Amino acid sequence: MPRPRPRRRRPRRARAEVAAPPERPAVEGAPNPLPTREALLAFLRAAPGRVGKTEISRHFGLTSDQRPALRALMAELRDEGSAAAVGRRTLRHSATLPDMAALEVTGTDPDGDPIARPITWEGSEKPVVYMRPERTGQPALAPGDRVLARITRIGGNKYEGRTFKRIGTGSPSRVLGVYSKGLVEPVDRRSRASWVIPAGEANGAEEGELVQAEPLPGAGRERLMGPRAARIVERLGRMDDARAVSRLCIAAHEIPDEFPGEVTQAAARAAAIPLGARDDLRDVPLVTIDGEDARDYDDAVFAEPEGDGWRVLVAIADVAHYVRPNAPLDREARHRGNSVYFPDHVVPMLPEALSNGWCSLKPGEDRGCLYVEMRFDGAGTKTGHRFGRALMRSAARLTYETVQAARDAGEDAGLAEGQVARLYGAFGALLAARLRRGTLDLDLPERRVVLDAAGKVLSIAPRPRLDSHRLIEEFMVAANVCAAEELERLHLPCMYRVHDRPSDEKMENLRGFLSGLGISLPASNVVRPRDFAGVLEAVKDRPESRLVSETILRGQSQAEYAPENIGHFGLALPRYAHFTSPIRRYADLLVHRALIRGLGLGEDGMTDGEVAVLAETGEHITKTERRAALAERDAVDRYLAAYMADHVGATFPARVSGVTRFGLFVTLEENGANGIVPMAALPDDQWFHEEAAMRLIGRRTGLTFTLGQEVEVRLAEAVPRTGSLSFQLLQGDPRSGAAPRPGGSPPRAGGTPPRGRQKITARKPKGGRDAPKRPR
Known part of the structure; x- marks a missing residue:
């Protein structure tokens, strides 16, 4: 076994000095008014620790006669959960940590010191705790370790912690890494510790292979003596293989990528949908517009002028016909929650026989669909809509680049004369309505990774965002709004796509950043998406434009799925649901089923059993969506690192x-x-x-x-x-x-x-x- 490497003694880290809220002097001759609920919460949030009636009274200039009213206000905040009791006489803000807390180490900072987060936390964003080095003779903390720690706030949502007592073993159940020279080097950048593989425990792994290992018994105690020991339990292929990065991210985020046999067999039995009682849209020249590398086409569009306004059709693949509630295909789709897209590979929500076959709106082939027919006036205001179930035949498979080039050249991209111009005409009206509504439009282009056949990165560059992208976005947003409105009209449960306003803490951080650029924002309780749009407009020609967009994005709450509607803050919409991508999102499939049930469009609508667990399903698919986003981002980061390694x-x-x-x-x-x-x-x-x-x-x-x-x-x-x-x-x-x-x-x-x-x-x-x- 390698000799232990002594831990370098680090200088003691200086604690931050946090400025206490300034005291407010009493008004001479008259007592100050009792603080409002919001003012007291702001004081608790800014305080570096617990506070009592004495500190509150001194800050707000209260008299002893006001103590009973102050006690009642403090009790009200405590009872509603906005403040937490610390002992019998003091409070702290519920969004701050107590003086002693149970923590789990989640990684290390770039200096190698542990970073921890509270084990239990009910707030929206977990605090970060920077742990001080352990006492001499104690093993260093590692990811997975749990400790009871004394906490000191160092500003914002950040704290410093000192271990009081260890309460967990600290060994993860699995270690994902690269095998090299008898060691497994973890792929998680937060984990700096290597794992030694003793003789006979390598499971045939070769140099440079991506492997899964599990700690050997006693691995936690061995940290005092040297690297921890593990055995290799799974070999995932070489790191220099073409699909190594996506394979690594799939394993790291535990994304299911193998379909059970009964699921693939059910998909293989799928067949064409007959016309039956469906509407016949096969003569309507609907077209799909997707990315050049897209393989599943789940939405098609058509537009034509109608009086002073527009008639728009959005047709969506009828996945509900093939994926019935609680059948094997449905259970697996719910388990996955969504498709996951890597630069070299897609992990689909549905087997390929459906996702790229019967549910894909391929040109010239009959396909079942759910559609919404929408009517707008000349200003883009919706005047009516109607849902139906139909059989359609796509007139063409177009790309964003093809449509945009045709528009710019005044051509028709092989379609009937004027069809491209009509699509853009309807888009112009919808865009005008969006601008009046004042939505948050963060123009942050995705990075496009181009690979060769061997998986080597050829180039990485921002993916351009064209008007053709915005055209499809506006059509899809309009269809999604109609779906939510229709289900409310029918008094049926809906899986809403909800987006809350930014938290007060994020708003304060964002306001502080923007003030350095000479830009102000309204108070948190009155801020609107159009206020952020104004900020973006103010900096659009400045060098820091992209950074401002990224900072505003980081300051937003995360969107989620829920059956209870709170509206969509970013889109400035009172109701919104996902309806347009049932091939790759389970939420959309649920909305389809609810519409089928409510409108009497078939026997394959939403069941009572699905309604009963709708909240639980919303939480689950929100988690799978965020898991997919992290995996996709990690993949791009690793491809970027591989590309930059040559520079x-x-x-x-x-x-x-x-x-x-x-x-x-x-x-x-x-x-x-x-x-x-x-x-x-x-x-x-x-x-x-x-x-x-x-x-x-x-x-x-x-x-x-x-x-x-x-x-x-x-x-x-x-x-x-x-x-x-x-x-x-x-x-x-x-x-x-x-x-x-x-x-x-x-x-x-x-x-x-x-x-x-x-x-x-x-x-x-x-x-x-x-x-x-x-x-x-």
Whole structure:
């Protein structure tokens, strides 16, 4: 067994000084009014710890006669769950951690110190706890370890923790990694510890293979002596294979990718849908418009003028005909929740016989569909709609690029004369209605990864967003609104797509960032999507436009599926449901079934059993959707790292996209790649982190790095296994030739950080300034 490597002693981390809310003096001659519920909650949120009646009274300038009313207000906040009791006399905000909490270590920061999160948490966003190094002689904390820790708030949603007692073994059930030289190197960038594979436990694995391993008994105790031991239980193929990245992400996120035999057999028995009692739309020149690499075509569109307005048809593949409630196909589709798209591979929700066969609206072939016929006036306001079940025949399979090129050239893309122009005419009316509504339109293009036959990355570039994309989006949004409205009219349950307004904390962070750009936002309780649209319009020609869009996106709540409607904040719609993609989203299939039941369109509508578990299903498919989004993003990050591995040592223009206590995050202008500049790669200095202002300030150099700032970076390391990129900042490096960019006010003399600043010292790592610590 390898000799144990002693843990490097780290300097004690300075705690952040959090400014307490300023006291408000009493008005001479008269008591101040009792604080409102919102004012008291704001005070609790800003306080660095627990507070009692004395602190509250002093802050708001209350008299002893007001104590009974204050006690009643505090009890009201406690009873409704907005505040939590700490002992008998003090409170804390329910969105903050107590002084002692049970935590689970989820990863490490770039310096190798553990990051933890509370085991139980009812808020919308879990706090982050940076754990202090363990006492001498104690094993280091690793991902999966559970501890009872003393907590100190260091600002915002971030805390510092010190282990009081260990309460868990800390060994994960499975380890996904690459086998090399008798070790398994984890692919999770949050896990820095390797696992040793003893003789006879390699299961035939070869060098460079992606494997699943499970800890051997006693692996937790062995951390005192050296690397933990594990046995390889599954071999997943070589890391240099063409599909290694998607295979890795599938395994890492536990995405089901093999259909049970009964499911594939049921799909193979599918057959064409007869006309029967359906409407016949085969003479309507409906067309599909999708991406060039799309294989499942589940929506088709048609538009024509009608008086001063427009008649629009949206036809959607009739998946409900083939996937019946509680049948094997349905159980597997619900289990998967949605399809998952990788650059080289798709993990479909339905077997290929359906997703690319009978449920795909292929040109020239009869297909069953659910359709919605919508009518709009000339201003894009909907005047009516009607749903039906039909048989259709797609007139053409078009791509976004083909349609856009035809529109720009005044041609018809092989369709009947004027058909493309009519589609764009209806789109123009719907777009005008959207602009009047004031929706949040974040124009953040996706990154397109182009691979060769061997799986090597040829290029990575933003995917252009054309008017043809927006055309389909507007048609689909209109159809989705009609579905939600129709189910409400029928008094039937609906799987809504809901999107809440941003949380108060996210709004405050966003407001602080925008204020540095000279932009203001209304208060959290009155902010509207059009306010964000105004911000985007104000910065559209400024260099930081993309960063502002990304920051606004991060500040939004996450959309989810639920049978209870709270509206869709981002689209500024009171009701919204997903109806247009039942091949790849289970939510849409449920909406189809509800419409079939409510409108009497067949015997395969939603069942009472499905209605009973609709809330549970909404929670499940929300989780599978977020799992898919993480897996897809991880895949792109790993392809980017593989592509960038050939450019180590090259310099790139970038922007600061994150400012943290352990370094900077930067985004390259060229391809959108994200990476970290750890503290060790910053110029030697004593750095102060101002969280509210989102900046780092160097005490001696006077250098200031702020969110959105232009910088020049050198790629120090690219790790395709984890998707990690590490950069060195060239500003302040005398060898780089990059001009320093001082700014702001340096900390005051003596090295004592002002309130709200956290002091961090960047030290030159072994091997010189060009050898930053390696992120995993």
